Amino acid sequence: MQKIDSNNNFYMAFYDDRFKINRVVVAFIDRLEKEKNTLNALFPMVLIRGNNKYKDMKEINRVLDNMYGASLSIDVDKKGDLQTITFSISFLNDRFAGEQLYEKSLQFLHDIIYGPIEYGGGFKEEVIEQEKNNLKQEIEGRINDKVQYAIDRCIEIMFEGQNYALYEKGNADDLKTITKDKLFLQYKEVVEKKPMYVMIYGDYNEEYAISKALEVFGQNQREDIKNDFSINFPFAGTRYITEEMEVNQGKISIGIRTNVDTRSTDYYKLLLLNGVLGASPKSKLFENVREKASLCYYAFSRVDRFKSVMVISSGIEIENYEKALNLILQQLEDIKKGVITTVEYESAINYYKTALMAIYDSPRDLLGFYLNQALVGEMLEPKEIFEMLKDVNVSDVKEIANRFEVDTVYFLRNRGAM
Structure with missing residues (x-):
């Protein structure tokens, strides 16, 4: 493993030649806070719907198909008092593709994440409303998994009033107050200022892998955000x-x-x-x-x-x-x-x-x-x-x-x- 830490940009490369499929993950870390958690869950859903470079999901899928069936995914998770917003791409190893898919994948992932900033256009109102509805269904659908629902309710009650009680995908009521401008401002805040982890896994020289990732994603100054691992309110009985x-x-x-x-x-x-x-x-x-x-x-x-x-x-x-x-x-x-x-x-x-x-x-x-x-x-x-x-x-x-x-x-x- 090789890693570089600079200005709260964390680059890690892991060499492994066992797999034909390699993977790059770009994760942003934000504080888990009310309302902001809903914004952070929504904007990745909007980003993978397209921008001024890749007009829509059809064009994005065409690019992925041309990269020998590469796959793009997003994820939003809770890590204590932190919220992680993750973009990932899996793609064929360069040795099997016969071309430099790694460098193409880095640039493609960058363009998905930063496209609305670098190529203009912002977010489309129609897309935001569609993804609001999708996120609303996901949030309200939590109740269908009774095992996880009961665990979540236990944590919500145990940590009432604390950020750890919040659901990583947000709250359905918060969606009503999200505007295009509000969402875009939060998106920019996260991808430009919050800690970033770029992780590369595959059959690549680790120094080369990190150097190419640095060329694409850079190492601008970002905030220092840390998790609070402890419970900071007294035990008052069961x-x-x-x-x-x-x-x-x-x-x-x-x-x-x-x-x-x-x-x-x-x-x-x-x-x-x-x-x-x-x-x-x-x-x-x-x-x-x-x-x-x-x-x-x-x-x-x-x-x-x-x-x-x-x-x-x-x-x-x-x-x-x-x-x-x-x-x-x-x-x-x-x-x-x-x-x-x-x-x-x-x-x-x-x-x-x-x-x-x-x-x-x-x-x-x-x-x-x-x-x-x-x-x-x-x-x-x-x-x-x-x-x-x-x-x-x-x-x-x-x-x-x-x-x-x-x-x-x-x-x-x-x-x-x-």
Whole structure:
């Protein structure tokens, strides 16, 4: 890997000759804030609809087809108190194309991102309204995935009034107040002033790859924006929240303050704890709550490194709420006492070995992994993280568990049930 940091422009190149398809990612980082999050979700959707160089999606697709079926994608995500706006292009390696597709892909991606500025024309009102409607449908469609909806509601309640509670794609009501000028100003603010990460993956000399990317995207001065990894309001005891909706299956989501500095080596202890509790195939939640007690349809846990939060999620029969919740929380108590079997520990280790090694099989996953690493402030490889995990013992896991505070227990149930 080779990298260059200059004026909050971060260039990273990763040489790998195993794949025919190479990938370039350009990511901008902004603060996750109300109203601005909706603008930041909308403008990438408008950008890929065309500009004064590429008139519309038909012309964009024609260019991609002429680049041997290259693919263009956008993504907006939440990383703690940050919002990432990502543009990606995947394309055939130059060796197989017989031409310099890498340099063409860099310029094409630049023209998609900066076209409305460099070629004039701004944004089209008609396109904005169409993409507003598409984004509105996506936001309102969140409710259709009840598992994720219950997790999101748990986080929204747990972090009420905090930026971390916001949805990365914004709010449907905010769309009503977005004008063409307002959207264009926010777009310019992001692509010209916010931190930029340009990440290149493929069969290229790393110095050459970065030098060509620098020629296209430059290194103008940008803002310094950092994530706040900690929870900055006091714990006030566990809250129990129940909401009703037309559901056939109850959803439990439990938000936990881990009180772990996830930029330290304690993060790897937390990660292994997560494997023991609810991530691995032989985890406590799966084996004891689902398989042995038959009290849930699924149960898992996950950790957000960018905010030191763990969430436990489970789907249950509504009448089993008390039994299921008590047994779920009992699994945490057992870990706090150091009650961890060899099978649970080894299953967690093997789970992460498989998951981390699988990252190497996908350029998309690798660049996503390294972007997260860069935002955390470390650049370990997946295999190095696995070595860190192997050094974690049961006593380490027990110590981390005893820092936990169960903040919010959210239950989504059917109307009129119980």
